[in-house]
Amino acid sequence: MTPRELFFWADAVVAVLTAGMVLLHRNAVVCALSLVMHLCTVAVFFVLLDATFLGVVQVIVYAGAIMVLFLFVIMLLDPKGEGVTGRMGNIQLFVTLGAALLLVAGILRILPALAVTNAGGGAAVPEGFGAIRGIGEALFSTYLLPFELASVLLLVAMIGALFMGKKEIVE
Amino acid sequence: MISFGAILLVSGILFAMGVVGVLLRRSALVILMSIEVMLNAANLAFVGASRSVGSIDGQMFAFFVMAVAAAEAAVGLAIIIALFRQRHTTDVDQVSFLKW
Amino acid sequence: MTDLLLGPGPIGAVVKALVVLGVVMGIVGPMVWAERRIAGWIQNRQGPNRVGPFGLLQPLADGIKFIFKEPMAPEGAHVPLYVLAPALSFTAALSTFAVIPFADRFAAFGHEIWPIVADLDIGILWVFAVASLGVYAIVLAGWSSNNKYAMLGGLRSSAQMISYELSLTVSVVGVLMVAGSLRLTDIVTSQANGLWNVITQPLGFLVFITSAFAETNRLPFDLPEAEPELVAGYHTEYSSMKFLMFYMAEYANVVLSACMITLLFFGGWHLPFTANLLAGAAPIVAGLVGIGIFLAKVFFFLFVYIWVRWTLPRFRYDQLMSLGWKGMLPLAVANLVWTAGLILWKLA
Numbered sequence: 001m002t003p004r005e006l007f008f009w010a011d012a013v014v015a016v017l018t019a020g021m022v023l024l025h026r027n028a029v030v031c032a033l034s035l036v037m038h039l040c041t042v043a044v045f046f047v048l049l050d051a052t053f054l055g056v057v058q059v060i061v062y063a064g065a066i067m068v069l070f071l072f073v074i075m076l077l078d079p080k081g082e083g084v085t086g087r088m089g090n091i092q093l094f095v096t097l098g099a100a101l102l103l104v105a106g107i108l109r110i111l112p113a114l115a116v117t118n119a120g121g122g123a124a125v126p127e128g129f130g131a132i133r134g135i136g137e138a139l140f141s142t143y144l145l146p147f148e149l150a151s152v153l154l155l156v157a158m159i160g161a162l163f164m165g166k167k168e169i170v171e
Numbered sequence: 172m173i174s175f176g177a178i179l180l181v182s183g184i185l186f187a188m189g190v191v192g193v194l195l196r197r198s199a200l201v202i203l204m205s206i207e208v209m210l211n212a213a214n215l216a217f218v219g220a221s222r223s224v225g226s227i228d229g230q231m232f233a234f235f236v237m238a239v240a241a242a243e244a245a246v247g248l249a250i251i252i253a254l255f256r257q258r259h260t261t262d263v264d265q266v267s268f269l270k271w
Numbered sequence: 272m273t274d275l276l277l278g279p280g281p282i283g284a285v286v287k288a289l290v291v292l293g294v295v296m297g298i299v300g301p302m303v304w305a306e307r308r309i310a311g312w313i314q315n316r317q318g319p320n321r322v323g324p325f326g327l328l329q330p331l332a333d334g335i336k337f338i339f340k341e342p343m344a345p346e347g348a349h350v351p352l353y354v355l356a357p358a359l360s361f362t363a364a365l366s367t368f369a370v371i372p373f374a375d376r377f378a379a380f381g382h383e384i385w386p387i388v389a390d391l392d393i394g395i396l397w398v399f400a401v402a403s404l405g406v407y408a409i410v411l412a413g414w415s416s417n418n419k420y421a422m423l424g425g426l427r428s429s430a431q432m433i434s435y436e437l438s439l440t441v442s443v444v445g446v447l448m449v450a451g452s453l454r455l456t457d458i459v460t461s462q463a464n465g466l467w468n469v470i471t472q473p474l475g476f477l478v479f480i481t482s483a484f485a486e487t488n489r490l491p492f493d494l495p496e497a498e499p500e501l502v503a504g505y506h507t508e509y510s511s512m513k514f515l516m517f518y519m520a521e522y523a524n525v526v527l528s529a530c531m532i533t534l535l536f537f538g539g540w541h542l543p544f545t546a547n548l549l550a551g552a553a554p555i556v557a558g559l560v561g562i563g564i565f566l567a568k569v570f571f572f573l574f575v576y577i578w579v580r581w582t583l584p585r586f587r588y589d590q591l592m593s594l595g596w597k598g599m600l601p602l603a604v605a606n607l608v609w610t611a612g613l614i615l616w617k618l619a
Contacts, residue, residue, distance in 0.1 A: 008173050012181045019185055019208050023192030028200050029352070029414065035204050036407065042211045045181075048173065049222040051230050056396040058214075061237055064403025066207075066244045068410065068433055072426065073248045074200055075414050077255050096194040100187035107183035111176045125225050131392060132453060135234070138227050143235075150238045157242035161249035167256075 008048055015041040028074045032067060039063040051130040178219030185212035199251050199261045203244065210240045287388045291368050298573075299522045303330040306577050313581045340511035347417040348508065356412035357509065357516035363405030364523035367398045371530050372456050373565050374540045377558025386562060387456065394454040395447070398531065399440060402486065405524070406432050409505050412517070416508035424504025427588055428488055428495035434592060435485035435492075438599035442478040445610035446535045459539035463546075469536040471613060475606040476536045478599050483528040485595065487521065490580040494588050529572035533565060540565040 018041060021034035039062045046055035128134055139147050189212060192205025214233040221229025251261060258266055304319070304327060311318030319326035344353055373386035391397055406429045413425015446468050447453060450461040462468055469476045485492040496504035506517045533539055540561035549557045586594065 005173060008177070012177075015181065016184060016188070019188045019192075022204055022208060023188060023196060023201070027349075028198060029349075029411075031201050031204055033352075033407070033411075035207060036404075038208065039211065040404075042215055045178075045215055046218050049178070049218050051218045051221065051233075052391075052393050053396075054218060054230050054233055056393050056400050057234070058237065059400040060396065060403055061241060062207075062211075064400065064406070065433060065436075066241050068403075068406055068429060069244065069248060070200070070204065071407070071410055072430070073252060075410070075422070075426065077200075077252070077261060093195065096191050100191050103187045103190070104183055107180055111180060125222065129225075129227070130230060134227055135230065138231055139234070143231050146235055150235055154238065154242050157246050161245040164246070164249040164253045 004048065008045070011041050011044050011048070015045070029071065032070050032074055035070075036063050036067045039067065049130075050125055053130060053132045053135050173219075175219055175223040178223075179216060182212045182216040182219065185209075185215070197262050197264050199254070199263050202263065203247050203251070206247075207240065207244065210236060284388060287386075288369070291371070291388055292365060294373075295365065295368055295523060295526060296519075298526050298569075299519055300330045301327075302522050302526070302573060303333065305573070306580075309574070309577045310581045313578070334515065337511050337515040342511045342513065345417055345508045349415040349417070352411045352415035353508075354513070356408045356415060357513040357520070359411070360405060360408035360520040361516045361523070363401050363408065364520040364527065367401045367527050368523075368530075370394045370397045370455055371527075371534070372459065372539070374558050374561030375456070375459075377554045377561070379555040379558065384558065386558070390454060390456060392452075392454055394456075395443065395458070395535075396453060398527070399436070402524075403433075403436065405520075408520075412509070413505040416505075418508050421505055421507040424495045424507065428505055431492065431495065431588075431591060431595070432486055432488070434595040435482040435599065438478055438595060438603045439482035439486060441600065441603035442475045442482065442606055443535060445472050445475045445606050448607075448610050448614060455534050455539075459534055459541060462538040463541040467536065467538045471618070472536075472606055472610055474602060474609065476532075478603045478606060479536065480532060482595075482599055483532065484576075484579070485591070487524040487528055489521075489525060489576060491583040491585045492591055494585055494591060525573065525576050526569070529569045529576065532572050533568040537568055539568075 015038055018034045018038040022031050022038065025031050025034065040059060043055040043058040043063070046052075046058060186209050189205045189207075189209030192208065193202050196202055196205065214236050217229040217233040217236070219229075221227060221233075254266060255261055260266070307329065308318035308326065319329040322328045322332045344350055369388045370391055371387065372390070376383055376385045378384070389397075409432070410425050410429040413421045413423070413428070416422070446458060449465075449468065449471065450458040452458070452461075465471075484490075488496060496506065506514055509517060542564055545560060545564070549560060
């Protein structure tokens, strides 16, 4: 196993463990921090897959800004944690776990086909693949319309969030 | 070299864990966080596909997914705050007003 | 042997990382002394002058005092996060130095030495990424202390930091447009071939230095940790070594900001006349002179940081946030337009 593959599998283990912490821990703040760690492991995946700009943007935007927002809300609302246990029916638990296992089994079933068609993980990519120049050129030429629409979407989301977060003005 | 199958396997496992989190947790904030886990699993699949095909389109899509996730997190948190002001709880089992 | 230690490869990177860490801590220590002496000078009094010639051993005395203080956690604190926060703060502050170039590459002892630990092609974004992770340390410190003042200080401080991260990043985009690359070495090279960015983008420089002050929680933006306001903000409940880590992390962040200002706007290791002077000298001399010029500029900006701290009054929190969103961010965007105009008409 090459060092890169070893690193990939180590990172995959950490990603799965931190995702498990997110959905199992009682305390919402610890869940949020596990999610930050998870986002950083996904950023490491991106860098391993030659998407260096996307990896660092993942850390700056997702782990560095969105999750700070989550933490603010959790700390201000201070909800009482209850974890996965509690009033949850057995049917709900079994159906959910069953569906998740079906999903993973489905992927395992198509894996051999993927190993044959993409032997070795694909061809060598051109120099500068995933660097900011390539992404910038694609963003402002082929993907110009989605780019502009995304900016409108973010503006709308900002206005919506501001409006919904406002306190009622009591007459 | 990392095979695309391995990436899809990891992505699938993470996505399944996100789904389990959404369905089993009662705190609205943790549900939102599990949704973020699902979105990241999808992003991982996109970037893996982009690498194995050699085209930048997968990374572009992941970029836009990130932008949409940011917008969705902001609005979702605003909704949770507004809900908390009304009902003083973030437990989704206790806000089932529309159930018949 | 020297190939293993100085050349590329993991061991070379570890050696360089240790050297850079040594340099950074070597600046942070005397900076504690310099802050107090310069504060005394500005306030027309002596600073510490007992503990050694000119009080130079004062940081050592402070360190020993901190080691002997009782380490404790407040009642009801969330202990794992309480311990994690200062460690995270210090780690984030030091990790950013991985991409700071101290000079251009030079040949010495038969190898080509790059005075930079990791010349990433996304260079400057690494600094922003790790700085964004450092915000968590503050918010966690405030929350895990189980103390109202710490919580408020932590929330205010982190809200301030993420607000000014925006204008910080946008003001840097102008520099990136001129340099055409994210690598810090390329940014310095573009300034060496043209004008320093402080001359072509003065507005960007002003926005950057103001945002850097706000990012590092230094006066005039230090309301979240000011004594008359919130006891000591997010580090109210911290004592001894954990407090020392926050303290050193703050100074390391200041050193980082001074390095960034030097690299982005003041030409890094370049001075207009040294290229001619050093044309004939040995490469190792050129390299060392470059490092010397860089450090001299960094020390000047550290002095500016200390000077501003003891001169200006502090902002109120709402004034601070209003300045960040309604003042700095539009100015940074205006700087972007200005720089785009300069590039369009080939002036930069």
